[in-house]
Ligand code: SF4
């Protein structure tokens with residue numbers, strides 16, 4: 099953390115290794131202020147806010163709920179709970195389509211608003227410094243906040259880890275390096291003081307010695323707003339180069355501290371906690387106003403929208419409803435991308451709700467998202483290696499992934515690839531490198547799983563062989579005339595159990611089984627003749 | 641005058657030298673053989689680590705380890721149907737051999753399966769238990785038997801011995817989680833997640 103010894107507020111600009119500078123596309127959505135979102139006809143609230151934390155619904159279909167009411171329970175005290183974004187009736191609790199990287203079916207609570215928007219009372223706190231740390235933390239836990247930067251890890255769990263680790267530095271990540279997203283920019287431009295307040299609260303909770311907010315050099319409006327808010331705060335501001343992917347966790351840590359995290363280690367092991375600006379804002383609001391997190395700032399942009407904007411979108415708002423608010427030019431609208439243009443995924447269905455991680459929706463025209471050109475052979479130009487922020491060799495990884503060369507993929511650090519797509523972006527041969535890498539990572543995971551399974555089979559086979567050997571030996575022992583005169587029990591190996599006897603028994607058993615088999619066939623034939631394709635199902639019923 | 645070089649001394653030195661040389665040769669030869677044996681062992685281990693451990697015997701050997709020993713002694717690498725092309729490629733990489741297609745004399749690649757015993761038909765003859773190479777069947781004389789699905793390698797060996805034909809092989813349920821696939825040349829897309837379901 100040598101560079102942090104004398105951080106220069108807003109003056110020094112820190113860079114990352116590699117990186118690209120795609121044309122920024124934020125001006126359109128930054129033209130207007132953050133807009134409040136009108137009530138949608140239906141809210142779909144996923145119960146899988148983060149995979150590892152299962153939530154159980156605490157309400158039933160038909161229940162009336164008020165705004166801010168908690169709708170779930172969980173055995174985990176740090177789970178990020180779901181709260182009602184507005185008042186209304188629970189329509190159903192069922193599996194709905196949600197966008198979790200790809201569209202998947204997940205259990206959701208469906209809420210039909212009544213339009214009254216009656217809220218539960220919250221207890222605001224004028225000065226958070228008067229509250230004990232445990233109370234601050236409890237308020238953050240109760241707000242049900244997930245990381246809004248990407249993965250959606252529950253903030254309470256992250257803070258819990260930071261408390262037990264020795265957290266030295268808190269970095270607030272406002273480096274929105276994706277060319278289309280402007281949610282954090284808009285947030286800082288209009289509510290910089292609230293974000294910094296949130297940062298101070300989180301800093302108090304995780305007991306970090308310092309707190310740095312990192313912005314990108316070209317976020318001018320946000321920088322000036324932050325700078326004026328800094329006057330009343332202990333937070334320091336730091337600018338990084340306008341490069342993609344400067345906002346990636348490890349890259350930003352390198353830019354801020356000058357320290358490269360070792361492969362496979364977590365930032366907290368180095369005493370660093372990173373939170374997204376939106377998450378920090380939500381934490382601040384949770385403490386100051388006492389209200390749970392029911393909305394986030396979502397950028398709606400793309401050339402297919404008449405008026406791109408940032409909306410304070412309630413969690414669970416249908417994506418189509420959000421897009422309609424900005425006026426979709428139906429003729430030009432070719433695709434909708436969830437997330438940024440570089441890291442996002444194309445939505446196959448618009449019937450998904452927005453969540454706490456929905457930072458951006460791009461209604462793209464064919465000009466925004468041109469058809470990718472056919473993949474050509476790698477010409478070994480090395481551009482990809484120049485831009486890789488992890489300093490990998492994408493051209494080599496590409497060749498290895500093609501050839502399923504798992505050992506080399508490991509050696510060349512495929513698992514370190516952050517799938518940022520910078521290599522993809524510059525490749526003159528239009529090779530979809532990231533897709534190769536994702537497939538390669540999948541193969542590595544599969545291989546590990548298979549290997550572990552094979553290992554267990556191998557062990558069992560060896561033990562089996564050993565058992566056979568042992569049995570053979572003990573049988574030989576028994577055959578010896580002088581040993582074990584008559585004390586041996588009547589077993590199949592002793593002469594008392596005669597061969598005919600055994601054969602008779604087996605024949606009888608075979609006959610019984612045949613009879614049962616016959617009975618079953620008869621039963622099957624007697625029942626629905628068409629369903630005889632699956633005999634064992636009906637066999638179990640009797 | 642004494643001769644400067646005593647013939648007896650020369651002879652003694654010569655013998656000593658010869659003995660030492662022989663000893664050295666012996667030690668070297670011994671180390672060489674041990675080394676070679678160890679190499680052979682580690683080669684067998686490395687080959688065995690690449691085999692799928694289904695223990696089905698389709699390769700013509702009693703299990704994966706015997707086949708690994710045979711490969712180390714020059715047996716063809718394309719005799720393992722459960723491993724399929726992946727195993728052949730990995731074996732080829734290890735042994736510096738060109739990958740070949742699976743030898744059809746040993747069978748065809750089938751999707752992963754597990755054995756299933758129709759329990760009301762089982763007569764408790766214990767024949768399947770004796771056939772199972774990984775002890776994945778639970779049961780006892782004249783008692784109902786069942787397969788521990790998690791341990792079953794899908795080797796097929798228990799099906800044939802059953803006198804009442806109550807064991808069947810069932811395919812493992814398909815994995816529905818989205819999977820990334822290698823792009824086909826010419827159809828790669830930049831932003832969309834390509835998944836097979
Ligand atoms: S940028 Fe593309 S063509 Fe150039 S070396 Fe990398 S993969 Fe090959």
Ligand code: SF4
Pocket residue numbers: 482485486487488489490491492514515516517518519520521522531532535
């Ligand atoms: S996608 Fe991976 S290999 Fe390509 S530039 Fe980013 S980190 Fe490097």
Ligand code: SF4
Pocket residue numbers: 691692693694695696697698699700701702703704705707719720721722723
């Ligand atoms: S064929 Fe069967 S026994 Fe032979 S190596 Fe392959 S899995 Fe093992």
Ligand code: SF4
Pocket residue numbers: 754755771772773774775776777787791792793794795796797798799
């Ligand atoms: S239960 Fe049958 S198929 Fe499964 S491992 Fe044992 S013998 Fe093979």
